[in-house]
Amino acid sequence: MAMRIVSEAARLMGAPRLIPIASAHIDGALYHGDSGTLFAERLVEGGARVSVRATLNVGALDLTGCARVRLEEPARAMAARMMSAYCTLGCEPTWTCAPYQAGHRPARGTDVAWGESNAVVFCNSVLGARTNRYGDFLDIACAIAGRAPDYGLHRPENRKATVVFDVSGLPSDFLEADFAWPILGSLYGREVGDAIGVVAGVGGSPDEDALKAFGAAAASTGAVGLFHIAGVTPEAADLETAMDHAEPAEVIRVDIGMVAHARARLTTAERPDRIDAVAIGSPHLSSEELVRLERLVGGRRLAVPIYACTGRHVLASLSSDRRAALEKAGVILVADTCVVVTPIMPALADGVLMTNSGKFAHYAPGNTGYSVLYGSLAECVESAVSGRPQWTGSLS
Amino acid sequence: MDGVPVVKGDVLVEGASGTGEGLVLSAPISFWGGVDPKSGRIADVRHPQHGRSIAGTVLFLPGTIGSSSASAVLLELVSAGKAPAALVLHEPDAILLLGLVVAKEMGLHVPMAVRLDRTAFAAFAGKSVSVGGDGMVELSD
Numbered sequence: 001m002a003m004r005i006v007s008e009a010a011r012l013m014g015a016p017r018l019i020p021i022a023s024a025h026i027d028g029a030l031y032h033g034d035s036g037t038l039f040a041e042r043l044v045e046g047g048a049r050v051s052v053r054a055t056l057n058v059g060a061l062d063l064t065g066c067a068r069v070r071l072e073e074p075a076r077a078m079a080a081r082m083m084s085a086y087c088t089l090g091c092e093p094t095w096t097c098a099p100y101q102a103g104h105r106p107a108r109g110t111d112v113a114w115g116e117s118n119a120v121v122f123c124n125s126v127l128g129a130r131t132n133r134y135g136d137f138l139d140i141a142c143a144i145a146g147r148a149p150d151y152g153l154h155r156p157e158n159r160k161a162t163v164v165f166d167v168s169g170l171p172s173d174f175l176e177a178d179f180a181w182p183i184l185g186s187l188y189g190r191e192v193g194d195a196i197g198v199v200a201g202v203g204g205s206p207d208e209d210a211l212k213a214f215g216a217a218a219a220s221t222g223a224v225g226l227f228h229i230a231g232v233t234p235e236a237a238d239l240e241t242a243m244d245h246a247e248p249a250e251v252i253r254v255d256i257g258m259v260a261h262a263r264a265r266l267t268t269a270e271r272p273d274r275i276d277a278v279a280i281g282s283p284h285l286s287s288e289e290l291v292r293l294e295r296l297v298g299g300r301r302l303a304v305p306i307y308a309c310t311g312r313h314v315l316a317s318l319s320s321d322r323r324a325a326l327e328k329a330g331v332i333l334v335a336d337t338c339v340v341v342t343p344i345m346p347a348l349a350d351g352v353l354m355t356n357s358g359k360f361a362h363y364a365p366g367n368t369g370y371s372v373l374y375g376s377l378a379e380c381v382e383s384a385v386s387g388r389p390q391w392t393g394s395l396s
Numbered sequence: 397m398d399g400v401p402v403v404k405g406d407v408l409v410e411g412a413s414g415t416g417e418g419l420v421l422s423a424p425i426s427f428w429g430g431v432d433p434k435s436g437r438i439a440d441v442r443h444p445q446h447g448r449s450i451a452g453t454v455l456f457l458p459g460t461i462g463s464s465s466a467s468a469v470l471l472e473l474v475s476a477g478k479a480p481a482a483l484v485l486h487e488p489d490a491i492l493l494l495g496l497v498v499a500k501e502m503g504l505h506v507p508m509a510v511r512l513d514r515t516a517f518a519a520f521a522g523k524s525v526s527v528g529g530d531g532m533v534e535l536s537d
Contacts, residue, residue: 001501008497012408012488027464032433033472039498115464135467135491137498149490193424194459223424223461268441340429363429363463366439 002048002144009138015149023053023106024143025099025123027115028136029086030341031060031071031079039137040085043144050090051146055099057116058284059083060342063095064312067334070343079342089140095336096311098212098284100127103313108234111154113142117224118216118283118359124226126211128234130154133225153225159235160244161198161228164251165191168201170259175203179376179394181210182358184254185217187262191252194223198242200230209286216283217358263394266361266374272352275373278384279339279364281309282357287317289377294326296381302330303387306380307345309338330384340367354389356380401519402534405510405527408488409496413528414481414507415536418520419453421445427470427492428463436478454525454533455480456517460489470495474504482507482527486514 010018031037060079061069071079087093094102100122106112108128114120115134123129132152134142142148152158165188167175174180188197206214206229218224228236236242280293285308293308308331315323315335326333332344339345340363345353353370355361356377364372375383375394382390422444425431430440436451451473460466470492473479485492488511496506510531526536 005494005497005501009490009494012493012497013490014488028468030465030468032428032465032468033475035471035475035499035502035504036468039471039502042502117464120464133464133491135464135494137467137471138490138494139464189461193461220426220463221461223459265442362442365441366429 001043001046002141005137005141006145006147006149010149013149013151015151017150018147019111019150019154020146021052021113021142021148022110023104023112024050024139025055025057025104025114025116025119026086026091026139026143027057028140029056029059029083031075031082034078037078037082037085040082043140044085044088048089048144050143052143054091054143055094055102055104056086056091057119058097058337058341059095060337062334062336064315064335066315067332067344069337094311094313096284096313098286098311101286102311111148113139113148115139117219118212120225121215121219121227122212124153125215125228125233126208133223159196159226161196161242162249163192163195163197164248165197165199165254166201166251167199167254169253169255172203177376177394178210179356181206181214182217182356183259183263183266185214186221186266186358186362187254187258188227189218189220189222189224192222192224196226198228198230198236198239200239202229202232205232209289212283213358220359220362263374266358267372268365269352269371269373272373272389274352274388275304275354275383276348276351276370277304277345278306278354278380279309279360280306280356280377280380282338282340282359285310285314287314290314290318292377294322296378297329297331299325300329300385302384304384306331306384307334307339308332309334312336340364345370354380354383402532403512403516405484405512405531405533407508407531408485408511409493409506409509410529411496411506411508413526414454415524415526416453416481418456418523418525419448419450420456420517420521421458424459424461426461426463427466428468431469433469433472434476434478436473450480451478453480454482454484454520454527456484456520458486458514460492464491466492467495467498471499474499474506479507483509484512484527484533485509487511
């Protein structure tokens with residue numbers, strides 16, 4: 001069945017052949033309904049096993065027991081069966097949307113089959129490995145077959161930028177701020193869509209968590225599978241290289257008005273005078289981001305909870321003292337899953353969620369019913385301490 | 397060809413021919429997070445057609461964006477009987493269409509998916525549209 005699915009995908013996309021892959025990241029183990037569970041169990045019954053390294057994206061349950069998931073039976077049991085079936089197929093129980101920060105980093109130029117939109121874009125753009133945007137079912141089918149259809153971003157000639165996203169007109173203090181990257185990412189995704197763009201004029205060198213936030217936001221608002229940043233990402237030593245010395249089809253000159261508009265679109269709450277919760281960690285928080293959270297909380301007691309979503313790889317490196325201090329302050333650690341893919345936060349009719357994640361800002365209203373308020377990490381923490389929106393600089 | 401009520405689309409995934417109201421999405425959508433897999437209602441509050449249901453419609457998609465779980469949502473819609481009566485895509489989408497491929501593997505009856513240039517979509521908006529097994533997209537009354 002796996003090989004039939006891979007072949008059918010190849011036919012649909014006009015791929016002339018299948019190519020071997022080095023690894024896979026599987027987004028298929030998140031419960032959306034019983035059919036997905038039955039599909040995975042059918043693969044198990046057929047004796048299938050993955051033939052390459054395959055990490056798992058988030059599931060619908062927190063198997064570490066950090067956070068209580070309000071998924072009711074019988075869905076809860078079906079979600080657990082689904083997670084178990086993917087482990088039986090030989091996938092690694094990483095349960096994270098940031099596998100690239102959990103030790104799964106394919107080498108530059110290798111072909112892989114990755115699912116989860118933010119992981120795909122990070123894998124292509126920051127690691128320089130080659131993957132298309134694999135959807136649920138095709139990712140596991142490729143992992144079992146060890147092969148993928150040869151088209152799209154697997155082919156070097158399709159990885160060149162045709163659009164320039166020029167941010168050189170933006171103030172340098174904005175570009176150096178952590179809150180800039182989700183805003184720029186969501187703007188990039190809407191402007192560039194499924195084309196391949198190169199960001200020019202960045203100036204400094206954004207760290208890996210900034211690139212992660214940019215890619216996740218871009219992949220939420222557009223069909224973005226690969227971006228380049230001139231002078232930063234591996235296939236963009238400079239602007240000319242990223243474009244293979246061709247003229248751009250389009251140059252988008254980003255100005256401060258476009259940034260303000262993109263920032264406003266991340267917020268859906270209308271001038272709220274209070275917040276009900278803060279959610280961070282989409283994609284999952286790295287160890288460094290968790291340290292930043294600890295510093296900003298600084299031992300204070302929060303008025304509303306901060307849901308800090310991360311992977312078990314980060315949890316494992318967190319000492320029991322540090323974990324106890326965070327939980328005492330009112331931080332709710334969430335591992336293996338996140339607050340937007342499964343019910344963890346209380347169901348509220350007019351809940352307001354503050355977040356520093358462009359991806360949470362995009363999906364939370366539809367998936368949780370909360371309206372959202374976008375701010376920097378510092379603003380999220382100050383707002384959680386007071387229970388009311390606090391602005392410390394991202395609006396200026 | 398704009399405005400012509402009969403157009404031949406390329407068959408992407410073979411399925412049952414279907415008839416329904418033509419729902420032409422005016423913006424690309426992410427099925428995961430954008431469509432409720434139980435009801436077919438468009439849940440993305442920023443989508444211009446937020447609140448509409450895609451169940452039973454002939455759904456014209458200018459493009460898909462976002463999550464790689466679109467295929468899973470479409471499989472659940474097919475399983476729940478809340479899928480569109482047919483899908484008309486501007487270009488083939490390996491993520492979304494895999495939902496139909498897997499639904500067939502699971503023995504479910506799936507709707508047709510055809511490719512048609514999006515410039516031809518407007519003629520079918522809000523009208524009763526049928527999509528045949530040969531890929532013909534036409535007004536049905």
